[in-house]
Amino acid sequence: MDRIPVAAVVGPTATGKSRLAVELALRHRGEVVSADSMQIYRGLAIGTAQPAREEMRGVPHHLIGFQDPERPFSVADYVALASERIRQISERGCMPFLAGGTGLYVASLLRHRSFTPEGRDDVLRESLFHRAEAQGPLALWEELKGFDPRSAERIHPNNIARLVRAIEIYRTTGTTMTEQVERSRREPSPYDACLIGLDYRDRNRLYEAINRRVDSMVEAGLVREAERVLGLPAGTTARQAIGYKEFLPYFNGECSLEEAAEQVKRESRRYAKRQLTWFRRQEQVEWIYLDEEPDFGSVCRRADEILLKKGWVLQ
Known part of the structure; x- marks a missing residue:
């Protein structure tokens, strides 16, 4: 059986992965499947940077904002759901575009890891x-x-x-x-994967983008969302997400709002470093450096070139 072409837009936080995935989906009759371990949760739109309806631009999006934050969700759950969505997208004659920075999700899906029942207590x-x-x-x-x-x-x-x-x-x-x-790791992958990475040559440019994103989140109501998330049970995965737990000292009267927001920025920058470490180990990723491109249109053209190198017949 022919493998299903799947393009994945990956890289650290705040590099515009969702924006590029949407543009490519519009150009090539595609649909977007999230590969973000926190965007799955319902009611966490701000802190997890879920794309707004206007940002989706009419492109169908999958696995965003569907999961109750109090219910467990594993990598195996993600692989099962994403595999089904990709199959359905391909059967519609459309191109699946993954978008997200959770390396474990991307690797487990595209390498077709076969999950056996695991213990739970x-x-x-x-x-x-x-x-x-x-x-x-x-x-x-x-x-x-x-x-x-x-x-x-x-x-x-x-x-x-x-x-x-x-x-x-x-x-x-x-x-x-x-x-x-x-x-x-038992069966060969059913996917013909193309990984497009977004990054900056100048690390300070990435950190500036992260800082701006956090400021925008705070203005959009991140503090109220964090207060609600921190009220969830202690074992809830969402409570551990960057952008929420850093506000706990603020709610406890131990620091100012500005100090809590600065901590979110620091943890986000550290997370970006870990994301880059993960994706740099994936030799098949082809990188686009945003600070080397004059505008977003140029970034899209570079991504198109990467896709065409695969020899895919694109719409």
């Missing part, structure tokens, strides 16, 4: 989240490093959700996340 999970709050995430990371050093190397010490999941898998199944990942 809600009581254990809640206790691990409480432990992270009481002792700090580094305590979980050190525990993970003791039995699964390869996962500890992949997972950032501040990524509480993934640390909890890795420990939960081991304690409930007796196998490590690394072992499960290795077992999952």
Whole structure:
């Protein structure tokens, strides 16, 4: 069976991935599938930078704002849903465009990881989240490093959700996340993937874009949204998202609003570094440097050239 062409627009936060994906979808009769682990949640439009209806420009978008923030959602869930959406888009004779910066989602989908049923223990999970709050995430990371050093190397010490999941898998199944990942790589991918990366040569330009985005989010009502998200149960993944947890000291009267917003900017810049580290390891990504292009039209033409190099018949 012929593989399904899938183009993915990836890279760090605040580089305009959604905007480019929409433009390419308009040019090539496509639809957009989000590859962002936080944009899935309903009611978190500001902090997760979900594209507004006018920004979608009539292009169908999938896997945005559909999930209850209090319900669990795994990489396996994402792969299953995204695979189904891509199949449906292709059957309509349209081109699927992924857009997002969650490298684990992109890699798991395009490499066609086969997920086996994994252990789940809600009581254990809640206790691990409480432990992270009481002792700090580094305590979980050190525990993970003791039995699964390869996962500890992949997972950032501040990524509480993934640390909890890795420990939960081991304690409930007796196998490590690394072992499960290795077992999952069984079948060849059904996708002919083209990865287009967006970045800046000048790192300061990226950081300026991140800072501007955070300022815009605050003006749009991020603080009210953060207050609502921080009222969710302790084990909720959305509570750990950048742009929400940084406001907790502000709500507790421990810092000013300006200091909390600055912390969001710092954490967003750190997250961008981690995103770049992930995607730089993917040799198949073809990069477009935004500060080397004169305007957005030029960026789109460069993306078209990358797509055409694949030899795809585009609309």
